[in-house]
Amino acid sequence: MSGQTAVILAALITVALPILAAAILAGGDKTRLLYALLGAATFLVFEYLLRFPLLSLLSNESLSFILFSQTQPVLYPLALSLSAALFEEGGRYLALRFLVRRRAFEDGVAFGIGFGGVESIALVGLPLLSVLITKEDVSGAMVLISAAERVFTMVVHIAFSVMVLRGVEKKRVWEILAAFTLHTVFNFIALALQVAGYPVYVSELFILGFMFFMLGYILYVRINILGHAEKGDAA
């Protein structure tokens, strides 16, 4: 497959897929569509307006931070992972706690599609569109791998959104802490594999494995809810 064909396919996956997924899930339900947009806004506010500028300020202005990044091959990825989990899960908690009034399973999924979808569009989709316009020469395989990674992480974001939503709805702090901890561990291992110099497919395989783990959680919650509904009907 040529580089440009791969770019077109990857742009479709990373831009059109999340939009399509949100539209299909929402159907005619405007509230659910709003929650998908709220998920997108939460990512943009907590990453693009808060965390990225903060990291950029630190890496431009703080010599201690620059030296820390150069001399701490374990602690530096850990600090980055902790900050990502703190800002993303913190943002998710605040939005789901104070802005989301209806907390059905599908509402959490819609929020997660928006959250992961806008990340996919911003981090890979838009840069790929600029590659398409400039006709830059790129590796087709790498482009498709990065697109696949966005699909995997979108599923992970859906799972984290469902986890935090359940934590908020059922007032279970451990579920919110579990999302924070799993997010930190997920980011740290993926980053550490890259820093340690493993081939890119190793970290992608890890992300794929983690996606299946989180997909299992989503299915478990869904089946659990259906089970409770059936018991309710039988009673």
Next chain:
Amino acid sequence: MKKSAAALLCAAVLLTAACSPQAFEFDEDAAVAAAKDVIDLVYMLDFDAVCALFREDVREMVSAEALGAAVAPILDGAGRFVEYTKAKAVAYNDKQYGEIIIVAVQAKYENEKLTYTVSLGRDFSLVGLYIK
């Protein structure tokens, strides 16, 4: 209570690790001065002199032409040198380059601030140079 203690313990472990002692003793002032000497040569676009400062095992991997092509455009945009604003150095045991001193120096230019990361051997021979 247990949860708070665990969180505090984690924070303490991270802080202790982050503030761990230097990998080896070195003269920080001398290291910063050596790094500034390198930066001065870079500013004068004397890339042959910069290459001559590289440690022997690294020198064969760099050339004055390649260095100039990478660095000159950055300095063109920065404008006239004004002053060094801050500097800091740490000792580090690198897997590839052995015992090195990493010096971060921030320099103010007419149009922008640049941060140099200069890696030096224990004898202050140049091992690496990065400009942001």
